[in-house]
Amino acid sequence: MKQTRTNTPNYLKHLNKKKILQYLRDNSETSRAEISSALSISKPTVSAIVDELIAEEWLYEKESAVASSLGGRKPIHLFFNHSAHYMIGIDIGGTLVEIGILNMAGDILALDRFETQVALKEEDLLSKICNTVKGLLQKESLASDKVMAVGVGAPGITDTENGIVIEAPSLGWVNFPLRSELEKQLQLPVYVDNDVNVAVLGEQWKGKAKDAENIILITLGTGVGCGIIVNGQLYRGASYAAGEVGYMITDKNEAKEGYDDIFDGYGFLDSHVGGPSIVKRMERKLKATTNDHPLKRERLTAKRIFDYAKQNDPLASEVIEETVDHIAYALVNVICIFNPQYVILGGGxxxxxxxxxxxxxxxxxxxxxxxxxxxxxxxxxLSIIGAGALCLREHESLLKDEGVV
Known part of the structure; x- marks a missing residue:
């Protein structure tokens, strides 16, 4: 009989090893006997695999602080080693690029950021990203072989299987091979997804929607994005474009009349709700008024316009009320389609x-x-934590194949 990947002894051991490691990651401070019972794997198999995982530094043993109820020796418990390996999280936004180092528990150990558009104009963006990653590793005295993987959130439609950014208007990328370019420079496994998909994974891992099965995350920043988890899994759509709510139309009359794209390729909602669109509409109102409005003397940002609206400034209030209306009607449309447990708003x-x-x-x-x-x-x-969650999901559940066919 031809041996396939799924019936070789090596592969069965590999599956059991993955199951045990996953279990320990979620249920630290447990025993070999508890693992055997929980996973229905024989005690000798569990013991042999646990010994391997300890030797590989994924696990460590420690005597319990409390003796068992029957007295005698204190029990020995197993703990997942959150410092066995590390992950790099990269969030490429239209405004900022944020890069962090995380341990396996999702704790951020080091963080750096820089302005996206400045890097695009003054130097090669990917070189800047890779140099920042290397700088953070050096700062933390971490060798690259301690890094399990790199997770990247990219703005725009992303082919996750091939690591290609199909279209990212704010970066001017079309069919950009982001994964292969980063792997070439970093010499590490890289996983790429849409930035909002990455962020919703972070919410599911460590946020308000922890372990929820049906979640919608809407990000409101340079543009508008939507990450969707249905039945516990990311919903990406037939061509990776699910959640591109920036193209949603929330006023058919205005859509018919035409509107200004904030970036070439941005959609209707992006151009009415995103930070740059808020600034652009405020600029128009300030230009049309003859009053000496204080915002005429300031550098306009969406945050400053919100601040003035909170103080009931008439011009700012008009701009923000229009923005909030578009957000609200977009949410009506999204919620009635997906019926999520949680809707979470992120972004600036x-x-x-x-x-x-x-x-x-x-x-x-x-x-x-x-x-x-x-x-x-x-x-x-959030997006750095989500990039770590992406690594955990995509990196063979923490274990590479061991020569199975």
Whole structure:
């Protein structure tokens, strides 16, 4: 009989090793007997594999602080070693690139950032990213062989299987081979996904929606993005374009009349809700008014316009109310299709969410028969954490194949 990948002894051992390691990652401080019972794997097999994982530094043993109820020796427990390997998380945004080093628990050990558009104009963006990664590793005294993988969130439609950014308007990328270019320079395994898909993985791993099965994350930043988890799995769509809500139309009359793209290739919602679109509309109102408005003397940002709207400034309020309306009606459309457990808002504009969410909820109450919990993310560095979660999902569940066919 021809031996295939799935019936070789090596492969069965490989599967058991992955199961045990996954179990220990989620259930630290346990025993060999508990693993055997939980996974229905024989005690001798568990013991042999655990010994291997200890030798490889994935696990360590430690005597319990408390003796068993029967007395005698204190039990020996197994712990997952969160410092066995590390992950690099990279979030490439239209405004900022953020890069971090994480341990296996998702704790961020080091972080750096730089402005995307400045790097695009002044130097090669990928070289800047790779030099920053190397600088962080050097700062933390970490050798590259301690890095398990690199997770990358890219802005735009991304072919995750081949690591190609199909289109990222804010970067001017079309069919850009991001994974292969980064692997060439870093000499590490690289996994690439849309930046909002990466962020929603972070929410599912360590955020408010921890372990939830049906989640929607909407990011409000340079543009608008949507990450979707259905039945516990990322939903990417037939051509990796699921969640591209930036193209959603929330005012058919205005869409018919035409509107200005903030970046070439951006959609209707991007061009009405994204930070640059808020600034552009405020600039128009300031230009049209004869009053000496204080914002005429300031560097305009979406944050400053929100600040003025919170103080009931008429011009700023008009711009922000229009923005909030577009957000609310977009959410009505998304929620009625997916019926998620949670809708979470992220991105720079979401930092004003506690102020504008009551306005959004009024629209949802009026137009939706069922209400969904809506909140803003409470996770700092969400996309970096999500990039770590992407590594854990994609990197063969922490273990590479061991020569099986």
């Amino acid at each position: 504009i979401s930092k004003s969410g506690d102020w504008f969410l009551p306005k959004v909820e009024k629209v949802l109450e009026k137009h939706l028969p069922l209400q969904t919990e809506i909140s803003t993310t409470k996770l700092d560095n």
